[in-house]
Amino acid sequence: MIEIRHLRSLAAIADSRKISAAAERVHLTQSALSHQIRAIESHYGVTLFERSRQGVKFTQAGERLLALAKAVIAGVAEAERDIIRLKDDTRGELRIALECHTCFDWLMPVMDEFRRRWPEVEVDLVAGFHPNPIELLASGKADLVIGSRPSRRAGFHVAPLFRYEIVVVMAKEHRLRSSRRIDADDLRGETLITYPVPPQRIDVIREVLEPAGVKLQRRTAELTIAILQLVASRRGVAALPNWGVKSYVDHDYVLAKRIGKGGLMSELYAIANPADAARPYMAEFVEIVRQTCARELDGIALI
Amino acid sequence: MIEIRHLRSLAAIADSRKISAAAERVHLTQSALSHQIRAIESHYGVTLFERSRQGVKFTQAGERLLALAKAVIAGVAEAERDIIRLKDDTRGELRIALECHTCFDWLMPVMDEFRRRWPEVEVDLVAGFHPNPIELLASGKADLVIGSRPSRRAGFHVAPLFRYEIVVVMAKEHRLRSSRRIDADDLRGETLITYPVPPQRIDVIREVLEPAGVKLQRRTAELTIAILQLVASRRGVAALPNWGVKSYVDHDYVLAKRIGKGGLMSELYAIANPADAARPYMAEFVEIVRQTCARELDGIALI
DNA sequence: ACTAATACATGAATCTCGCTCATGATTGAA
DNA sequence: TTCAATCATGAGCGAGATTCATGTATTAGT
Numbered sequence: 001m002i003e004i005r006h007l008r009s010l011a012a013i014a015d016s017r018k019i020s021a022a023a024e025r026v027h028l029t030q031s032a033l034s035h036q037i038r039a040i041e042s043h044y045g046v047t048l049f050e051r052s053r054q055g056v057k058f059t060q061a062g063e064r065l066l067a068l069a070k071a072v073i074a075g076v077a078e079a080e081r082d083i084i085r086l087k088d089d090t091r092g093e094l095r096i097a098l099e100c101h102t103c104f105d106w107l108m109p110v111m112d113e114f115r116r117r118w119p120e121v122e123v124d125l126v127a128g129f130h131p132n133p134i135e136l137l138a139s140g141k142a143d144l145v146i147g148s149r150p151s152r153r154a155g156f157h158v159a160p161l162f163r164y165e166i167v168v169v170m171a172k173e174h175r176l177r178s179s180r181r182i183d184a185d186d187l188r189g190e191t192l193i194t195y196p197v198p199p200q201r202i203d204v205i206r207e208v209l210e211p212a213g214v215k216l217q218r219r220t221a222e223l224t225i226a227i228l229q230l231v232a233s234r235r236g237v238a239a240l241p242n243w244g245v246k247s248y249v250d251h252d253y254v255l256a257k258r259i260g261k262g263g264l265m266s267e268l269y270a271i272a273n274p275a276d277a278a279r280p281y282m283a284e285f286v287e288i289v290r291q292t293c294a295r296e297l298d299g300i301a302l303i
Numbered sequence: 304m305i306e307i308r309h310l311r312s313l314a315a316i317a318d319s320r321k322i323s324a325a326a327e328r329v330h331l332t333q334s335a336l337s338h339q340i341r342a343i344e345s346h347y348g349v350t351l352f353e354r355s356r357q358g359v360k361f362t363q364a365g366e367r368l369l370a371l372a373k374a375v376i377a378g379v380a381e382a383e384r385d386i387i388r389l390k391d392d393t394r395g396e397l398r399i400a401l402e403c404h405t406c407f408d409w410l411m412p413v414m415d416e417f418r419r420r421w422p423e424v425e426v427d428l429v430a431g432f433h434p435n436p437i438e439l440l441a442s443g444k445a446d447l448v449i450g451s452r453p454s455r456r457a458g459f460h461v462a463p464l465f466r467y468e469i470v471v472v473m474a475k476e477h478r479l480r481s482s483r484r485i486d487a488d489d490l491r492g493e494t495l496i497t498y499p500v501p502p503q504r505i506d507v508i509r510e511v512l513e514p515a516g517v518k519l520q521r522r523t524a525e526l527t528i529a530i531l532q533l534v535a536s537r538r539g540v541a542a543l544p545n546w547g548v549k550s551y552v553d554h555d556y557v558l559a560k561r562i563g564k565g566g567l568m569s570e571l572y573a574i575a576n577p578a579d580a581a582r583p584y585m586a587e588f589v590e591i592v593r594q595t596c597a598r599e600l601d602g603i604a605l606i
Numbered sequence: 607a608c609t610a611a612t613a614c615a616t617g618a619a620t621c622t623c624g625c626t627c628a629t630g631a632t633t634g635a636a
Numbered sequence: 637t638t639c640a641a642t643c644a645t646g647a648g649c650g651a652g653a654t655t656c657a658t659g660t661a662t663t664a665g666t
Contacts, residue, residue, distance in 0.1 A: 003306045061386050068382035079371035083364050
């Protein structure tokens with residue numbers, strides 16, 4: 001008899017196109033998923049998808065079950081929200097502060113979806129640039145910070161979001177235009193264009209340039225689009241999330257290059273006070289971020 | 304994590320109003336169901352229903368989960384039908400013959416629902432009275448007979464429907480009007496009004512009168528309403544299913560009396576040729592009968 | 607009031623079935 | 637060809653679901 005866990009597996013497979021990747025998402029081994037699928041297939045006497053190296057392709061029967069899965073999963077989630085509402089007082093506010101300003105790109109759809117699910121929660125963005133957004137949590141000016149992992153000593157509740165790659169963007173005519181990858185030394189003499197935050201908060205400085213003893217001139221801008229304008233007009237280079245610059249690269253406005261051998265990776269977390277983290281809608285906000293980003297941003301990995 | 308089996312349990316509890324009765328319907332012990340519910344309740348931190356002597360009453364949270372359960376169960380059933388359709392050729396015909404003519408009462412809503420679910424199957428009623436409807440199966444004139452259990456030697460596929468009580472109905476002014484129960488001897492000298500079928504096919508004769516050596520005059524009528532007219536106008540008594548006469552008794556047209564100490568019970572089965580019984584829509588027709596009757600008929604027990 | 611009956615709860619024992627582990631099979635790429 | 641990636645398969649284990657035995661509470665009957 002089919003169960004919700006099977007439907008969740010199915011949805012995960014549909015999302016990731018690969019059984020082994022889907023297995024991770026539902027916290028199972030590849031073997032377990034394989035067994036699950038086989039069980040469903042033999043139960044109904046149909047095949048759910050054609051397996052191949054580059055992912056699975058759903059059959060008609062698979063699509064039909066997938067449609068059921070999506071409906072059931074959504075229905076269950078909605079019912080669970082309603083039950084929480086019946087049980088607890090779910091009014092509250094969610095003031096969000098961003099450490100990484102590129103995140104505005106994906107925050108809007110996330111907030112939209114969140115408002116739909118928790119209309120009684122007041123969502124707000126904490127405006128302006130802050131040298132250390134985490135302090136906003138401690139001072140009670142924000143309820144949730146999206147940024148890099150704080151030291152665990154600070155006592156905050158930390159939920160992992162995703163890992164992404166930071167790339168160097170440069171003008172199309174830049175002298176390094178034909179390099180496949182960029183190392184710290186390559187950048188000597190360049191101007192680095194960043195958001196107006198302390199150098200220690202900028203990954204490429206902290207992780208790459210400083211260890212190599214390379215110190216660049218800096219120039220700041222508040223908006224991603226402004227940074228890219230400066231880059232395109234050859235006022236310097238910038239280091240930004242790959243998903244933040246993808247559309248500009250695709251349109252050939254600028255070039256993006258990998259940093260170092262394996263690329264410079266960074267991770268985003270949702271950080272909250274432990275008291276607030278227990279609120280029912282908090283975990284769901286994090287889930288919405290993860291799902292939305294996994295769907296809309298290229299080249300990220302949920303963590 | 305909640306699973307479909309929990310939702311099925313919940314729906315069964317809602318239907319039967321009693322945990323122990325519901326347990327049987329989902330093929331579990333009362334204990335297992337009790338544990339299941341407790342697990343769900345503690346998982347969500349809510350109570351799903353107030354337990355009391357005469358059944359359970361759903362709380363708001365219980366109602367919400369129940370709504371989910373109904374939606375999910377219906378969705379799963381629909382998806383499974385679609386998958387069967389994708390897999391097999393599901394066209395076919397379903398010619399139904401009735402052994403018990405009172406069954407026309409509930410057959411219409413059943414057929415309606417069936418047509419909705421399997422529009423590509425041609426449903427038909429085999430008209431007229433037949434001395435032995437089972438023969439219609441063997442001769443290929445019917446695909447499904449609804450009646451009492453045939454001898455297992457006959458090689459038919461038999462699906463149980465429900466158990467019900469056969470009561471004696473009599474005019475309000477009948478000499479036995481104040482008896483609480485009727486025994487074979489009480490009926491000596493009466494006229495028994497029946498459908499026009501052989502005496503061996505009439506339960507009250509086979510099970511009660513004949514064993515007691517009581518032989519009554521018989522008179523026949525083809526329609527339940529005609530039999531009741533004759534009873535009401537004091538032309539005799541009849542023995543009919545309790546649910547078949549309930550509305551007439553409730554309106555005080557006739558009286559109904561229990562037969563013997565524990566009542567005369569009878570059972571209905573759906574009988575088909577094994578080859579036909581394998582067809583996907585057959586099992587579902589039986590399910591629809593069971594569910595519809597459990598919902599609409601008073602005083603029956605699914606078997 | 608006492609007893610019997612009915613319905614649900616509870617804890618321990620048991621057992622099922624779903625998971626992981628180890629390994630094999632297949633296929634595409636280098 | 638070999639390697640790497642992906643999925644399949646079978647055996648064995650263990651968590652969790654079920655049953656069994658019993659307890660508790662409420663109700664009906666005499």
